[in-house]
Amino acid sequence: DKGNHRHFMAKEIHEQPEVVGRTLAYYLDMSSGRAALPFDLPVDASKLSRLTICGCGTAYFAGLTAKYWFERFARLPVDVAIASEFRYGDTPLEAGGLTLLVSQSGETADTLASLRSAKARGQKVMSVVNVASSTMARESDVIAPTLAGPEIGVASTKAFTCQLAVLACLALALGRARNAIDAETEARLVAELMAVPGLMATALKCESAVEGLARELGRVRDVLYLGRGTAYPLALEGALKMKEISYIHAEGYAAGELKHGPIALIDSEMPVIVIAPRDKVLEKTISNMQEVAARGGRLILIGDAALASELAEEAETAIVMEDMASDFAVMAYAVPIQLIAYHTAVAMGKDADQPRNLAKSVTVE
Numbered sequence: 001d002k003g004n005h006r007h008f009m010a011k012e013i014h015e016q017p018e019v020v021g022r023t024l025a026y027y028l029d030m031s032s033g034r035a036a037l038p039f040d041l042p043v044d045a046s047k048l049s050r051l052t053i054c055g056c057g058t059a060y061f062a063g064l065t066a067k068y069w070f071e072r073f074a075r076l077p078v079d080v081a082i083a084s085e086f087r088y089g090d091t092p093l094e095a096g097g098l099t100l101l102v103s104q105s106g107e108t109a110d111t112l113a114s115l116r117s118a119k120a121r122g123q124k125v126m127s128v129v130n131v132a133s134s135t136m137a138r139e140s141d142v143i144a145p146t147l148a149g150p151e152i153g154v155a156s157t158k159a160f161t162c163q164l165a166v167l168a169c170l171a172l173a174l175g176r177a178r179n180a181i182d183a184e185t186e187a188r189l190v191a192e193l194m195a196v197p198g199l200m201a202t203a204l205k206c207e208s209a210v211e212g213l214a215r216e217l218g219r220v221r222d223v224l225y226l227g228r229g230t231a232y233p234l235a236l237e238g239a240l241k242m243k244e245i246s247y248i249h250a251e252g253y254a255a256g257e258l259k260h261g262p263i264a265l266i267d268s269e270m271p272v273i274v275i276a277p278r279d280k281v282l283e284k285t286i287s288n289m290q291e292v293a294a295r296g297g298r299l300i301l302i303g304d305a306a307l308a309s310e311l312a313e314e315a316e317t318a319i320v321m322e323d324m325a326s327d328f329a330v331m332a333y334a335v336p337i338q339l340i341a342y343h344t345a346v347a348m349g350k351d352a353d354q355p356r357n358l359a360k361s362v363t364v365e
């Protein structure tokens with residue numbers, strides 16, 4: 001049932017404040033301000049020397065995002081692997097180490113094969129899955145469920161942000177177990193996480209601004225997405241969403257890579273969507289935006305009101321986000337990224353729920 005939405009994808013984008021809130025409530029103890037995992041870890045976290053995270057597509061990008069959190073809060077080095085590469089790769093894994101598999105369906109062939117391969121190499125395996133009865137759930141040492149509810153739209157939206165919620169809570173729990181964060185920091189980060197559903201609800205209010213932008217984007221051939229830090233994997237995710245449902249060619253880049261090649265693409269036809277939350281690398285991202293504008297590129301900014309006014313001259317369009325000083329801002333910034341792809345597809349008359357050539361669950365290699 002799509003409720004009062006035209007597509008499941010729209011419904012699922014709008015459900016995010018609720019399902020992310022539900023997922024966070026499952027992993028956080030609101031009263032004590034601590035991450036409280038509803039299961040025991042299958043390893044001694046204080047002895048881990050690295051963590052491997054593995055998935056495909058959007059789930060892989062959730063892993064790439066979480067790498068920043070595990071490394072910052074748990075001081076744990078993370079390898080993030082594309083499942084189809086990992087399963088045939090030669091990465092040495094320590095016996096007794098931990099591999100995290102991320103999958104909405106829990107049935108993706110390459111991710112399942114990676115789970116089996118990690119197990120065969122002596123790893124403990126934990127799955128972040130949305131389908132609790134899935135094959136991956138059954139074969140894992142521990143399941144960390146996302147509580148997104150059934151996701152019908154082929155393009156993943158609410159499963160992605162719920163994966164981020166689970167992974168953020170795991171990063172805090174591991175941070176505590178490894179003495180990498182003190183109780184005060186943990187309480188601050190838990191409070192930041194608890195604020196995320198509200199920030200996502202506010203982000204949904206940018207929808208009419210996005211619809212205007214989408215009518216413009218529906219006429220272009222290519223789109224570039226840029227971001228730094230956690231906004232970098234979100235740039236990759238934005239480009240994937242755009243490709244899969246609108247069939248417009250899109251690429252995501254780490255903003256600092258611009259001058260190593262893609263800057264050659266920039267001309268007055270090229271929209272460049274820059275994801276710019278207020279974080280420690282924002283000043284660097286601003287320099288990249290000025291480079292885009294100086295070359296006549298069509299700069300589309302996603303940032304707060306202060307940034308939008310600072311770049312009023314340079315930006316063709318600004319999608320204005322609420323002010324937030326949050327290590328988890330990327331979860332709220334995912335909302336306009338999803339809405340941009342969705343409304344571009346709708347403006348072009350494409351079926352956002354059933355993109356050509358794609359299946360919801362890729363159970364063959």
Ligand code: F6R
Binds near residue numbers: 058059108111240244
């Ligand atoms: C993108 C998308 C795919 C899936 C990928 C993994 O919108 O839906 O990239 O993320 O096929 O699927 P799961 O998470 O079921 O393993």
